[in-house]
Amino acid sequence: RNTELPEHLKAYKGVWVFIEHDRGHVHSVSWELMGEARKLADTLGVTVSGVLMGGPGDDLDRYAKEAYAYGADRCYLVRDPVLQGYRNEPFTKGLTDLVNTYQPEILLLGATTMGRDLAGSVATTLGTGLTADCTELRIDGRALAATRPTFGGSLLCTIMTLAYRPQMATVRPRVMAMPRRDDTRSGDIVEMALGMVETDIVTKLLDFIPDASRNTVNLAYADIIVTGGKGLKTAENFKLVWELARVLGAEVGATRAVTQAGWTETDRQVGQTGKTVRPKLYIAAGVSGAIQHRVGMESSDCIVAINTDPNAPIFDFAHHGIVGNAMQVLPVLTQTFRNHLAKRVRIAA
Amino acid sequence: MHIVVCIKQVPDSAQIRVHPVTNTIMRQGVPAIVNPYDLFALEEALRLKDQFGGRVTVLCMGPPQAEDALRKCISFGATDAILVTDRSFAGADTLATSYALAAAIRKIGQEQAVDLIFTGKQTIDGDTAQVGPGIAKRLGVNLLTYVSRIVEVDLDGRRIRVERRAEGGVQLLETTLPSLITMLEGTNEMRFATMADMLRAGRCPVRRWNKDDAGIEDVSKIGLKGSPTVVSKVFGPTPRATKAEMQVVADSSVNDVCLNLLQKIFTTHPTLEEETVERLSA
Ligand SMILES: Cc1cc2nc3c(=O)[nH]c(=O)nc-3n(C[C@H](O)[C@H](O)[C@H](O)COP(=O)(O)OP(=O)(O)OC[C@H]3O[C@@H](n4cnc5c(N)ncnc54)[C@H](O)[C@@H]3O)c2cc1C
Ligand SMILES: Cc1cc2nc3c(=O)[nH]c(=O)nc-3n(C[C@H](O)[C@H](O)[C@H](O)COP(=O)(O)OP(=O)(O)OC[C@H]3O[C@@H](n4cnc5c(N)ncnc54)[C@H](O)[C@@H]3O)c2cc1C
Structure with missing residues (x-):
């Protein structure tokens, strides 16, 4: 059974949140997760980081400032023209490379159409565990105990990834409470290059049709x-x-x-x-x-x-x-x- | 065109009950069905087969009785069916499941190259939506999740164009074949099974593959061993400590009940009243 954490994975430290943004706004689920990440990190005595990826049209620096206000200590930024608009290939590469380089122990993503697409791809590429649609995140010992409903909610189960890192989880929007915003908080930025050009990417984003009714x-x-x-x-x-x-x-x-x-x-x-x-x-x-x-x-x-x-x-x-x-x-x-x-x-x- | 559709057999969760004392799922007598989300994937694949000709292979990993789910898919018009079944698959999480299914799809591709792979959006039991992306990464094919419409397939040019549901809108994406599509629900309606296909479903052999047939060499990647996630606890939802504060309409007039309710809501949640007034004044 996979319950012992191998020695080389013990170096993985810190709690990360993938920050999802779209047409000038960060999705609130990312801040809801930031609030949870802060609590987990405080229990573990480690730092919280946000991951921001985007193209020239995205104001990543402004989002980073917001991330600090909601509890982040650091933001990892990947800026590249190929990251304008979500596509699986370049985002999977960017997030996977960041994880392999900076080695977080926990990585949280929103269970949105973007977050689930990305989380499933990154977890498979890294060969680690991913718990879907969690409703409660706790620290048990030094590991993440992620609780989720199954069978349509009739049962709950707590899932742990003990022998692999990072421990990944997705959470649906509105499941966690919005944390308080503190604009006096600040943090630092680490930038990384993606190392990909448009011709490397097979899938093309031809158009985005916004929903007619935002209701x-x-x-x-x-x-x-x-x-x-x-x-x-x-x-x-x-x-x-x-x-x-x-x-x-x-x-x-x-x-x-x-x-x-x-x-x-x-x-x-x-x-x-x-x-x-x-x-x-x-x-x-x-x-x-x-x-x-x-x-x-x-x-x-x-x-x-x-x-x-x-x-x-x-x-x-x-x-x-x-x-x-x-x-x-x-x-x-x-x-x-x-x-x-x-x-x-x-x-x- | 050769399409593989992955389907899972699941307990009909509409009929699942949780034992009130032991908090375990009472599966006895609960019928097993094809995961309802997978039928949207199957119907879309059958439409492409109608248009381009070729074959639709349905693939399932599960216990021997999952053969019923595959036969159901044949009755709708799938060409043939493969059940990947082996004791060593037991306890698989999504990572181990995608490993086994990807291996089987590679094997299927050796018989006839695969152009498209379909999965459902998610299942109704495990409900993670992780297996589709997992298979795509393992096979190195292009991943198209939450597809709401297949706009165009150019089989000779090896290109496909789809609409994908995203937050707040729809993406129009173009990519090359082969790719893996996770199909959104409600995008089509499953056809009726024809008499001919129903008869064929009864006769058609469902091929059974064990782990060796599926080309799996590394047993550390499948089943419980290949699963990084560990289920540490299963329990029922906790009932709320206090029950609702009840008012019965028959006991006092509707007017009194409503006025009483309004006062209770606004006194226990004072900011709610202010915010409502503000919102309505804006
Ligand atoms: C896999 C799965 C997923 C599901 N997902 C969802 C989901 O996301 N959301 C969801 O809502 N359901 C979902 N369901 C369905 C769910 O199980 C219920 O069937 C559904 O929520 C019932 O809807 P209802 O309460 O409107 O209807 P009913 O269960 O029919 O209840 C009607 C209620 O109205 C009361 N009533 C009758 N007359 C009056 C009256 N005159 N005045 C006041 N009250 C009256 C009755 O006493 C009864 O309690 C799902 C089911 C499955 C199997
Ligand atoms: C209560 C419970 C909770 C679980 N939680 C997690 C979790 O958080 N993380 C985790 O990694 N695993 C989890 N699992 C294990 C997971 O359910 C299994 O690995 C399962 O085999 C596939 O996952 P899924 O049902 O979520 O499928 P999804 O990823 O939701 O399925 C997507 C699509 O993949 C295809 N597919 C899925 N399974 C099969 C199959 N066996 N054969 C053919 N096609 C298939 C179908 O087309 C389906 O529509 C959980 C299992 C249970 C019972």
């Missing part, structure tokens, strides 16, 4: 989400969810049963096979609270559930429960919030 992208970062479930019975009744959301300036979420019925877009699905969210307020109407839904929203600060069945599983993890008919409760709740907020909003405006 759905906001679901993961919304402060308030109103979610409707199959208990609403019809697409017509689902509009009650939209009305409450509008009054609260909230986003609309849905269960898989609802997106499969076609009452709303699939992008609004919350859960294991949809988005992970952690709003301040999550109102669920006609939602049973199946484990696959729960794992996507249980970190919400305040969960309200409206359900006719007093024994619905959602009441086991909601903070406030209303046993009642959603078709009756939602319009009244909407009116109650409207009345209350109308006074305040007018004064503020």
Whole structure:
């Protein structure tokens, strides 16, 4: 069994975060990971580093400053024209070379379409272990104990990479809390050349077509989400969810049963096979609270559930429960919030 | 055109229950199915076969009963099927799994060169989405993940153009064959099995390869030995300590219940009210 760390791998030190950025912004998941990396590094007594790769159009220096503010001590920068826009080949080479040269013990990436593409490639190239979609990261002894849900969230397991380095893990956006920003923090920069030219790279990025509606992208970062479930019975009744959301300036979420019925877009699905969210307020109407839904929203600060069945599983993890008919409760709740907020909003405006 | 589609047999997780006392998965009686995400990959491969001719080989690593999953794929129209099965594969993580599958694909390529390899986006049990990138790296073929549409294949020019789902948009990528595609879900709909294919599925031999047949020499790279990850603990989710604070509509009027709820939310989360007012005023 692979449980003993060979002598030559004991030199691997420090916690790294791959910093993902796109069209002028760092993906928040990278800062969420930076917060976790800081905690792990403090436990281990080592430093935190961010990895930034990009082309001439990317302001890597600005991102590095942000990285320090969120907890990094150092940033490794790889700048090269071939790194403009994500492609697997050059990013895999850049990250693999950095790891082999500077030898971190832990490497964290966001479980996004970019992070998963890159993490799987880098782990295979390095021949090390990679734990996917972790919901908790801890240090056990000197090793990373990464906990993740499996079988749609019905079970959790803790996975460790004991005999290989680095120990790699991905985490989905919004699973970890955003750390506090401290702009007085600073750090240093280490630059490395990629050593690749465009003609070395087979895959060409011909175009990038941004999504027309940015709405759905906001679901993961919304402060308030109103979610409707199959208990609403019809697409017509689902509009009650939209009305409450509008009054609260909230986003609309849905269960898989609802997106499969076609009452709303699939992008609004919350859960294991949809988005992970952690709003301040999550109102669920006609939602049973199946484990696959729960794992996507249980970190919400305040969960309200409206359900006719007093024994619905959602009441086991909601903070406030209303046993009642959603078709009756939602319009009244909407009116109650409207009345209350109308006074305040007018004064503020 | 020769396409290999990797499929995994998984327990139908919709029907999985966790034992309330022992916290172990109760697999008894849970039917095994083809990983639903892999059907999008298979359908896309079959469409290319319809267009260009050639063959679609389905490949699975798993226990002997995974043969059922492969037969299912034949009933949809796959040309032939290979089950890589060997006790020494047991306990494989994604690194060891990609090693074994890559070896088998190399072997398949010796019989007839492979132009494209497909995998699903992820499975519904292990759920890591790591095996596709792993196979591509091991074979040194171009990796195209989260493909939402195959725009064009130029078989003679050995080029392929696809749309790939990225954060906040879609990338249009062009690369050379052979490449490995992980297919996004919802991109197509699996065809109905024809009577002829269903009959063929019953008769068609599923080839069984052990580790030697698959060309695996280095046993330290497969199964538990070849797996850097170690599962140290398996447990059930912890129930929340306190249950929800309940109000029953029948006990008081809907108006009272809603007003009461609003007050509770805003007094326990005071910043929420301010932020909501701010957002609505903006
Ligand atoms: C592999 C896998 C992945 C999955 N991924 C996801 C996922 O990402 N997200 C997800 O949501 N699901 C997912 N599911 C599905 C999940 O298991 C549930 O089936 C789904 O969440 C149920 O949706 P629901 O609560 O809307 O519907 P139901 O389970 O049908 O529940 C309806 C609820 O409404 C209540 N109700 C009925 N009438 C009323 C009324 N008038 N007023 C108020 N309440 C009423 C009922 O008591 C019931 O509790 C997944 C399943 C599998 C197998
Ligand atoms: C509870 C649990 C948690 C796990 N966590 C991890 C983890 O964090 N890291 C890790 O390295 N391993 C992990 N594993 C092991 C991992 O599930 C297995 O290695 C498995 O063989 C493949 O991974 P996957 O199911 O995640 O497939 P994915 O990588 O999600 O599969 C992607 C695609 O690869 C193809 N594919 C996958 N497996 C096969 C197969 N056997 N035959 C043919 N095609 C296949 C399919 O087309 C599939 O759609 C875990 C296993 C379990 C049971």
